[in-house]
Amino acid sequence: MIATLKLSARNLMRYRRRTLLTAGLITIGVVAMLLFVSAAGSFKNVMIGQITDSMLGHLQVHRRGYVASVDNLPLNLNIGVKMVERVKAELASEPAIAATSVRLKLGAMFSNYNETTSIRLNGIDPDAEDAAAPGLRTRITDGGRDGALVAPGQLLIPELIARGMKVKVGDTVVLVATNRDGSVNGKNFTVRGILEPITGPGGRDGYLHTDDARELLRMDEPEAMEIAIRLHDLGRLDAVQESLAGKLDKLLNKEGKPMLELHSWKQLSPFANIASMIDLMTLFIRIMLVAIVLVSVMNVMLMAVYERIREIGTLAAIGTPPRRILGLYVGEGLLLGLLGAAIGVALSLGVVALLNVWPLQFPFGRQIITLQPVVSVAEVVTVALLVIGMAVLASLQPAWRASRMDPIQALRHV
Amino acid sequence: MALIEARGISRIYRTGDVEVAALRDVSLTVAAREFVAFVGPSGSGKSTLLNLVGCLDHPSSGTLSVMGTDVARLDRSAAAAFRGEHLGFVFQEFNLVPVLSAYENVEYPLLMVRTWPAEKRRAQVMKLLDAVGMADQALKRPDQLSGGQKQRVAVARALVSQPQLVLADEPTANLDHDSAHKVLALMKRLRDEFGTTFVFSTHDPKIMEVAERMFVLEDGRLVREERPS
Numbered sequence: 001m002i003a004t005l006k007l008s009a010r011n012l013m014r015y016r017r018r019t020l021l022t023a024g025l026i027t028i029g030v031v032a033m034l035l036f037v038s039a040a041g042s043f044k045n046v047m048i049g050q051i052t053d054s055m056l057g058h059l060q061v062h063r064r065g066y067v068a069s070v071d072n073l074p075l076n077l078n079i080g081v082k083m084v085e086r087v088k089a090e091l092a093s094e095p096a097i098a099a100t101s102v103r104l105k106l107g108a109m110f111s112n113y114n115e116t117t118s119i120r121l122n123g124i125d126p127d128a129e130d131a132a133a134p135g136l137r138t139r140i141t142d143g144g145r146d147g148a149l150v151a152p153g154q155l156l157i158p159e160l161i162a163r164g165m166k167v168k169v170g171d172t173v174v175l176v177a178t179n180r181d182g183s184v185n186g187k188n189f190t191v192r193g194i195l196e197p198i199t200g201p202g203g204r205d206g207y208l209h210t211d212d213a214r215e216l217l218r219m220d221e222p223e224a225m226e227i228a229i230r231l232h233d234l235g236r237l238d239a240v241q242e243s244l245a246g247k248l249d250k251l252l253n254k255e256g257k258p259m260l261e262l263h264s265w266k267q268l269s270p271f272a273n274i275a276s277m278i279d280l281m282t283l284f285i286r287i288m289l290v291a292i293v294l295v296s297v298m299n300v301m302l303m304a305v306y307e308r309i310r311e312i313g314t315l316a317a318i319g320t321p322p323r324r325i326l327g328l329y330v331g332e333g334l335l336l337g338l339l340g341a342a343i344g345v346a347l348s349l350g351v352v353a354l355l356n357v358w359p360l361q362f363p364f365g366r367q368i369i370t371l372q373p374v375v376s377v378a379e380v381v382t383v384a385l386l387v388i389g390m391a392v393l394a395s396l397q398p399a400w401r402a403s404r405m406d407p408i409q410a411l412r413h414v
Numbered sequence: 415m416a417l418i419e420a421r422g423i424s425r426i427y428r429t430g431d432v433e434v435a436a437l438r439d440v441s442l443t444v445a446a447r448e449f450v451a452f453v454g455p456s457g458s459g460k461s462t463l464l465n466l467v468g469c470l471d472h473p474s475s476g477t478l479s480v481m482g483t484d485v486a487r488l489d490r491s492a493a494a495a496f497r498g499e500h501l502g503f504v505f506q507e508f509n510l511v512p513v514l515s516a517y518e519n520v521e522y523p524l525l526m527v528r529t530w531p532a533e534k535r536r537a538q539v540m541k542l543l544d545a546v547g548m549a550d551q552a553l554k555r556p557d558q559l560s561g562g563q564k565q566r567v568a569v570a571r572a573l574v575s576q577p578q579l580v581l582a583d584e585p586t587a588n589l590d591h592d593s594a595h596k597v598l599a600l601m602k603r604l605r606d607e608f609g610t611t612f613v614f615s616t617h618d619p620k621i622m623e624v625a626e627r628m629f630v631l632e633d634g635r636l637v638r639e640e641r642p643s
Binding site for chain 1: 497
């Protein structure tokens with residue numbers, strides 16, 4: 001085996017320029033693949049991080065039917081206080097959960113005393129929200145990011161409303177909300193901060209203290225519309241969701257039917273579709289890489305067989321078993337794949353390291369996305385194995401042809 | 415027991431409806447340790463006969479036994495194994511692997527066909543290179559050697575796996591007269607030294623005289639057997 005590989009290596013070195021060109025082509029494919037995967041993965045991770053850390057959380061619990069009518073922010077699909085406690089108890093028993101935040105969501109009229117507009121609001125416990133959505137604080141563009149997210153009597157408002165209503169930090173505004181019974185209530189607030197908008201549902205919501213939300217809605221007990229959950233490890237999302245959904249399904253309403261539903265960020269944000277498209281594009285890039293490797297290696301191997309027909313005849317005549325001749329040529333393909341993959345992986349890791357020293361930034365809507373690509377060991381191993389496997393596959397046909405050659409015909413070849 | 419025993423062997427090639435008989439009804443025997451030549455003009459069938467004896471081709475009819483094995487019955491893999499085990503080949507155009515040194519070319523059959531330990535392999539290769547007078551050129555590549563030197567390396571390669579029979583197809587055709595005689599003298603000496611049977615083909619009258627026995631072929635038929643004086 002090693003002797004055969006040594007001979008294969010020597011044969012490759014016989015045509016140094018061609019070998020280097022082919023390995024170079026494979027290298028370009030590997031670099032393109034790994035850089036695309038790492039850059040796309042970085043973009044995906046930045047976006048997912050932004051969406052989950054500063055707004056959605058990783059999972060959300062709602063009363064059944066709430067998500068379907070979330071645009072109306074219905075007040076009659078609350079989770080009652082007893083049920084909230086039961087849910088909290090279930091969540092507390094799940095070690096994969098890092099934090100939870102109980103939210104009271106409402107729609108209200110926002111007035112600066114001159115003009116009025118509508119606003120979507122989240123009533124939060126600042127400490128719990130900070131733990132479940134630590135990125136929310138980073139969206140505060142004006143008003144300072146230190147201290148409590150929001151204290152009673154304070155309001156975090158989205159930038160669009162601040163600009164449209166010409167409201168600054170420290171200004172007093174009025175919120176007027178209609179409660180479940182249809183009666184109207186109003187309350188003065190001080191603007192504590194301005195929030196940068198982000199893509200997706202809730203990206204333009206304001207925030208107030210949960211006590212203020214209850215007061216506005218004349219809610220006696222601490223009910224909830226939404227419980228946001230943050231996991232220790234986002235990679236365990238599907239497993240935790242499955243386990244948690246099973247537990248929550250056992251919490252029944254008065255009719256004996258499951259009362260709650262659990263959604264992951266993927267089910268709540270349209271960015272999940274973009275993430276799926278990125279994965280699809282990665283698949284196509286992989287297919288292109290496979291095509292590059294297949295065509296280049298097969299081309300070189302066919303040339304190698306054609307140019308060395310007499311040599312193959314000699315090898316066969318002196319008694320080299322067909323499988324050894326096959327191995328000799330497959331070995332050349334294998335080494336080409338190894339060489340291209342090794343150089344490609346090394347180059348890619350170098351470029352990724354440089355991109356982490358000098359990160360790329362580009363605008364995405366109103367946001368500036370900073371790409372800090374990371375290549376996982378699993379991705380490197382997958383791409384390397386894919387390239388090497390394809391190189392071996394591409395050399396199989398020429399190698400088979402060589403191993404089946406009639407020695408007499410081959411020896412006569414001019 | 416005869417080393418080679420052919421009984422009425424023919425080789426007919428078919429191209430569409432056309433049949434060409436390259437060899438017709440040839441019968442012969444060659445004993446061990448003989449130094450034999452198949453002689454005749456171009457197209458007489460000597461290379462075809464060598465190919466049949468060398469298990470590179472199958473006779474269309476007749477029986478052919480080499481070292482007691484009915485070689486006509488061997489399939490592709492079995493024929494390759496038989497060649498690797500029992501036969502050595504020397505070619506008209508040397509057919510050394512150009513990327514390998516003289517040493518590596520001689521070593522090659524041991525790597526690909528046998529599984530000898532490295533020390534034994536090395537000793538055997540050096541023994542053969544020494545026997546053909548090429549030990550001092552062991553590290554040279556074929557393109558750094560003369561025609562005569564290449565053929566000596568090729569003879570060493572043919573003998574390295576200790577075959578009982580070496581088949582040489584026009585081994586001197588690409589050599590000058592002096593080199594040709596030196597190579598044949600070498601082959602004869604190696605026959606004496608290693609007890610290997612040599613069968614070679616030639617159309618050169620001066621070369622055929624070196625053989626101890628020769629089979630003369632014309633138009634695919636064995637016309638006579640001679641023992642040069």
